[in-house]
Amino acid sequence: MIRLTWVQPEDLIGHELRQAAEDGRTAGPDAERVREIAARWHAAGGHDAPPRAGASEPGAARLRDLAGQLLDELAAVPSPLPEPSDLAGIVAACPSWPGAAPGAAPGAASRAAVDPARVLGAWQGRAAGCVLGKPVEKIPREGIRQIAEATGNWPIRGWFTAEGLPDDVARRWPWNRRSAVNSLAENIDGIPEDDDLNYPLLALSVLERHGRGFSTDDVAKLWLDELPAGRTFTAERVAYRNLLDGVEPPATATRRNPFREWIGALIRADVYGWSNPGDPATAAEHAWRDARLTHTANGIYGAMFVAAMCAAAMVATSPEEVVRAGLSVVPERSRLHEAVRLAAADAAREDDFERVVDLLHERHGGLHWVHTINNAALVAATLIHGRGDFTATIAGAVAGGWDTDSAGATAGSVAGALNGGVPDRWRMRDSLASSLTGYDGVGLAALAVRTQEMMKS
Numbered sequence: 001m002i003r004l005t006w007v008q009p010e011d012l013i014g015h016e017l018r019q020a021a022e023d024g025r026t027a028g029p030d031a032e033r034v035r036e037i038a039a040r041w042h043a044a045g046g047h048d049a050p051p052r053a054g055a056s057e058p059g060a061a062r063l064r065d066l067a068g069q070l071l072d073e074l075a076a077v078p079s080p081l082p083e084p085s086d087l088a089g090i091v092a093a094c095p096s097w098p099g100a101a102p103g104a105a106p107g108a109a110s111r112a113a114v115d116p117a118r119v120l121g122a123w124q125g126r127a128a129g130c131v132l133g134k135p136v137e138k139i140p141r142e143g144i145r146q147i148a149e150a151t152g153n154w155p156i157r158g159w160f161t162a163e164g165l166p167d168d169v170a171r172r173w174p175w176n177r178r179s180a181v182n183s184l185a186e187n188i189d190g191i192p193e194d195d196d197l198n199y200p201l202l203a204l205s206v207l208e209r210h211g212r213g214f215s216t217d218d219v220a221k222l223w224l225d226e227l228p229a230g231r232t233f234t235a236e237r238v239a240y241r242n243l244l245d246g247v248e249p250p251a252t253a254t255r256r257n258p259f260r261e262w263i264g265a266l267i268r269a270d271v272y273g274w275s276n277p278g279d280p281a282t283a284a285e286h287a288w289r290d291a292r293l294t295h296t297a298n299g300i301y302g303a304m305f306v307a308a309m310c311a312a313a314m315v316a317t318s319p320e321e322v323v324r325a326g327l328s329v330v331p332e333r334s335r336l337h338e339a340v341r342l343a344a345a346d347a348a349r350e351d352d353f354e355r356v357v358d359l360l361h362e363r364h365g366g367l368h369w370v371h372t373i374n375n376a377a378l379v380a381a382t383l384i385h386g387r388g389d390f391t392a393t394i395a396g397a398v399a400g401g402w403d404t405d406s407a408g409a410t411a412g413s414v415a416g417a418l419n420g421g422v423p424d425r426w427r428m429r430d431s432l433a434s435s436l437t438g439y440d441g442v443g444l445a446a447l448a449v450r451t452q453e454m455m456k457s
Helices: 009-022 031-045 057-075 085-092 114-135 140-148 167-172 177-181 195-215 216-226 235-245 271-276 280-291 297-311 318-325 335-349 355-366 372-386 390-399 404-419 442-456
Strands: none
Touching: 009 057, 031 280, 057 195, 057 442, 085 140, 085 167, 085 280, 085 297, 114 140, 114 177, 114 195, 114 271, 114 297, 114 390, 114 442, 140 271, 140 355, 140 390, 167 355, 177 195, 195 216, 195 280, 195 404, 216 235, 216 280, 271 297, 271 404, 271 442, 280 297, 297 335, 297 372, 297 404, 297 442, 318 335, 318 404, 335 355, 335 442, 355 390, 355 404, 372 390, 390 404
């Protein structure tokens, strides 16, 4: 049978059962129903992982059919948690929602007054944080520290390198080979392609093509026109498949999609903040329109949180102000709000950032390494603890050991905007590689100018 990662039902069922535990379905009024579904899956020989290589074709086909059936049954079990996905419900659940109402934005003249250095700094910061985290993506926290220490880079203060890395450390913690070839210090030549950089380009494109009134359907059509399916992962790949199956948003986010609270929507949100400086409410609404294509609940909140932070970072004077703006658009009773609030408090109290990360892993160690909640909490913590220092901020996001390139990119975006640029050591040749039409080789300076144009609209 053909194996296609992230979309086959037998790959998804274990993740959906895990999602059910996270969103309260295994402890809520329908817990027995969820347990019965899990028992049927395991009794049939299903596991919380893909089938073993060499499984018989008839057996694998039967297991796939059963997995699809059980996924649909699980989807019919509602979460008992107070975590809405509709915009009106989200706003109602945010006592500190900024501004008068969703969609109320300051005038174009006010938006255009933003310092251009902050816009360029945001793009530079996102690129630097992403590239710093790329080689150690999927390597756990202890491995990242051992690599950095072995090459004289702990605390992290520069790009990772293979030069001087002892063989035993290299064998114990192999690089993310897909990206290490062009994101180690000795290999960097321009900015390599990454989904964490492709998605901001798509957000810029949707604003340029459709304006501030763009819809979720506009985002979906742009993906089908411009985004190669092979450049999508987890929730985005599932939603892409759903679009090709004729499913329309927002059902694209829920049909057989156990990754709907993972980090994918969060990494797509920065441009919606940058184009709405000082207006976290509109930034969050724009991020919601994009995120609902692929995500629900905390997956959507993560995108709104980042968009609001990026909007604030264009005009704010401190990381604390930025994180407060982000929290203002996240439902107060949600798991994400609680995680970020505690992370920010830890970072403000603890002098040793390693202790802050210890606490984050104690709370969220059971989540997947690309979940929204743990990574958003880490980003908030490193922003607060970094106190505006760009290097400390992106280093903290990467050293935390979860989605290193994504967390590094988001933290770098905010810190780069706050600082109006990044230190020379983190600047790369101004050429971004991309598989998106018209973007391969584009410079960050040119992207910053185009972003500022969106502020005037």
